[in-house]
Amino acid sequence: MTAAQPTDISATDSPAWAALHTHFGTMSAVHLRELFAQDPARGSELTLQAADLYVDYSKHRVTRETLGLLQELTSAAGLRAKIDAMFSGVHINSTENRAVLHTALRLPSDAQLVVDGQDVVADVHEVLDRMSGFADRIRSGEWTGATGERITTVVNVGIGGSDLGPVMAYEALKDYSDRGITCRFVSNIDPTDIYEKTHDLDPASTLFIIASKTFTTLETLTNARLARDWLTGGLTTKHGLSADDATAAVAKHFVAVSTNADKVSEFGIDTANMFGFWDWVGGRYSYDSAIGLSVMVAIGPDNFREMLAGFHAMDEHFRTAPFEVNAPVILGLLNVWYGDFFGSGSHAVLPYSQYLLRFPAYLQQLTMESNGKSVRLDGSPVLADTGEVFWGEPGTNGQHAFYQLLHQGTRIIPADFIGFVEPNHDLHDGDADVHDLFMSNFFAQSTALAFGRTAEEIAAEGVAPEVVPHKVMPGNRPSTSILAQKLTPSVLGQLVALYEHITFVQGVIWGINSFDQWGVELGKAMAKELAPMLSGETSTDGQDSSTATLIGHYLQGRGR
């Protein structure tokens, strides 16, 4: 389906945007303390249920009027039509003339979606079934390495979307994984990465998954060649295989995940051992495709499918819930409110689960590669700031590091608190339930950020007058609290889909293409151009004086 996409408009030049500007003039001076005093029901009413996620957005610097005005942006931007266009396979990634169909990766097998003449659901489930068969063979020990040993380590070699999603989900769902199989992730072309991830492994029990949508990415292809040399070298020296047998062993120790079968076979991986996906899956939206093969091997096909069902539940919420109770819509609009009206350039993501350690890093690519854009769909400059710097660390570690700035710094940084009612591990310290101790921090932090502590309250505690200003907690710092029963594969899928759709909503409001990433290309091309200068093959003549001098220092240090 290549029908023209809905009119390329953005909400940033609409009357609704202007009305929000006027409204901001009033709201910027209003404190959350007043908002809660005036509207005591907001704590239970400015909340919603999105699949299994309970979302509380009451601690935001908004009134019901603000929310109404923000909602008007959705009509100005044509959000409903754009959602329908995305889900139905219209080529909304206009600069690459591609459909954007990560939502199809999690459609149930009895769903129907034909795009560009192709039965997308059948294609997705054919690959899922092959992945499941493969994962089962690895997990059961039926698939062995060349010397007959069971595979105990899976090394995923990929970068960007071919790394961040799998490593995040592997860490997040470790509690559901087969502990007899460990996954490692090599991404950086810094040789220390592959060295550290392989030096203590036995090649006989190691499987490499080379994950690259394009199969042309310099980092991944370089690491894949290093991995192949490590494998063949190790099988020869440690296990006594002949050079020919070691080369043949690559078939038992390497599989590929890609959209590019030609490049996979050119590399030397049999396409029978390749798991495909499609150009309508963006790299940063791909870990629920075959790119998640390492995750499926770790947690098993059933858990992986449960994760997909979680994604789908959030997709359905986004597609069908009225915008007034639609989590991605409301949270996307709130991000626009802070970024464009309060001037917040950043957004903290604070998971209260150590298993979600890599979630903020994953979100960095999802949100910043998607929405770090300066022109609208028609090529005209954007009329408002786009994107935010996403960052964060799990609580409570972050509390002892950067929360000071959140609480008392001069900047307003909206924060997302993500917590779980039930622990994955129910441990007690004497009589104390440690998860309760942990979660008391989750509840305390958003409360302290919102309401703070006044000078009067602090003085009343007998604090010396000269110290009072230092102890004042201004409050009025906005946050969303997302609470789920337990971190399960389904809940992880729901969380990821939630942020995918928040990102989309923001992009639609700004009128940008959230699905291309031309900004990463120039640096890649320049690195290729500079590489021969570092080996001394070509001179730095013609480079700017800073770069030429820096390379001169490097060459001197390397004795070239």
Ligand code: F6P
């Ligand atoms: O750095 C840009 C990028 O294209 C990302 O969008 C992508 O996730 C990553 O490189 C890896 O690409 P590939 O999967 O094709 O190796």
